[in-house]
Structures are given as C-alpha cells and as structure tokens.
Amino acid sequence: MPTLRQLSFFGRKLKRRRCAVAALIGAPQKKGVIIKMGITTPRKPNSAKRKYAKVRVIASKKIIFAHVPGIGKHGLQEYSIVLVEGGSPPDVPGVNYTLIRGVYDFDKLEEYSRKKRRSKFGTPRPLIKSVS
Numbered sequence: 001m002p003t004l005r006q007l008s009f010f011g012r013k014l015k016r017r018r019c020a021v022a023a024l025i026g027a028p029q030k031k032g033v034i035i036k037m038g039i040t041t042p043r044k045p046n047s048a049k050r051k052y053a054k055v056r057v058i059a060s061k062k063i064i065f066a067h068v069p070g071i072g073k074h075g076l077q078e079y080s081i082v083l084v085e086g087g088s089p090p091d092v093p094g095v096n097y098t099l100i101r102g103v104y105d106f107d108k109l110e111e112y113s114r115k116k117r118r119s120k121f122g123t124p125r126p127l128i129k130s131v132s
Contacts, residue, residue, distance in 0.1 A: 020086065020096060021086035021096065021097065022060075022062070023057045023060050023062040023064045023084075023097070024057070024060075024084070024085075024086060024097075025059060025060050027059075028085065028086075029083050029084060029085045029100065030057050030058070030059050030060070030083070030084050031057075031058050031059070031081060031082070031083060031084070031104070032055040032056055032057045032058060032064075032066075032081070032082055032083075032084045033055065033056050033058065033079060033080070033081055033082075034053045034054070034055055034076055034077070034078060034079065034080045034081075034082060035053075035054045035055065035056055035063065035078065036053070036054040036078065037051070037052075037053050037054075037068075037076060037077065037078070038051070038052050038053070038054065039051055039052070040052055040092060040095075042089070042091035042092050043091045043092070043093065045091075046091045050067065050089060050091075050092050050095075051067075051068040051074070052065050052066065052067055052068060052092070052095050053065070053066050053068055053076060053082070053099060055082065055084055055097070055099075057084060064084070064096065064097050065094055065095045065096070065097070066082075066084050066095065066097040066098060066099050067088055067089050067092065067095050067097070067098045067099065068099055069098060069099065069101060069121070070101055070110045070121060071110045071111055071112050071114070072110050072111020072112060073107070073110075073111055074106065074107060075105070075106070075107040076099075076105065076106060080104075080105040080106070081104040081105050082099045082100070082103070082104055082105060082106050083099065083100040083103040083104060083106070084097050084098070084099060084100070085097065085098050085099075085100055086098070101121050101122065102121070102122045108121070108122050108123075109123075110123070113126055
C-alpha cells in the first residue's frame with residue numbers, strides 16, 4: 001500500500017491491457033500468406049478435427065494460427081493468399097484468428113449446401129421446389 005507522499009510524487013499507474021489481435025495492428029482484417037496447413041483436436045469435452053492454418057500477416061510480418069471455417073474442402077495450400085480477421089473457436093487453444101471465405105485464394109463454395117449462417121459464408125438461398 002503506497003503512502004500519501006508516494007502517491008503525490010508518482011501517482012497510480014494503470015495496467016496495460018493486452019491486445020487479443022495484435023497481429024492485425026488495430027485493423028479489422030489483414031492479408032496474409034499461408035505457411036502451413038494443419039489439423040488439431042479441441043479441448044476436453046469436445047471431440048473433432050479442426051483445421052487451422054499457420055499464416056504470416058503481410059503488414060506486420062507476424063506469424064499466427066488461424067481457424068479455417070466451413071464444412072468440407074477449402075482448396076487452401078502453402079503460399080495461398082487469405083484474408084484474416086480476429087476471433088476463434090473457443091475450444092481450440094492458441095488459435096486466435098479466423099480466415100474469411102470467398103476472398104483471394106479461399107474458396108467460397110462448401111462441400112455441403114449450407115442452410116444456416118449463410119450471410120457469413122456468402123452462400124445463396126437454396127431453391128425451394130413447389131408442389132402442385
């Protein structure tokens with residue numbers, strides 16, 4: 001506990017908050033180049049194979065791990081150019097970024113027809129067959 005004399009001389013210092021998306025340098029998205037593709041498993045209660053990419057962000061030269069969203073094939077490989085944003089799957093530790101589908105070398109179309117969250121993936125509305 002500081003004394004009144006110490007507070008009058010030095011004051012109180014605020015704690016610096018760590019930026020969760022430091023590699024984006026305050027921007028919402030940044031362009032990156034894939035260094036390596038990989039598959040990992042999520043934390044304890046969940047069980048799956050989550051795809052991730054090791055990406056070098058071009059602007060900040062930092063190397064990050066990004067989640068590859070969507071179902072099925074993605075067409076990504078080494079030296080593919082992608083767009084990176086903040087946010088991650090909550091059950092995969094160390095993966096703090098997400099790739100955006102349908103921009104640069106990342107395919108828009110998925111293996112299965114998507115019915116929910118279509119706007120996030122740019123999927124058109126499915127055709128409804130009329131019964132007559």
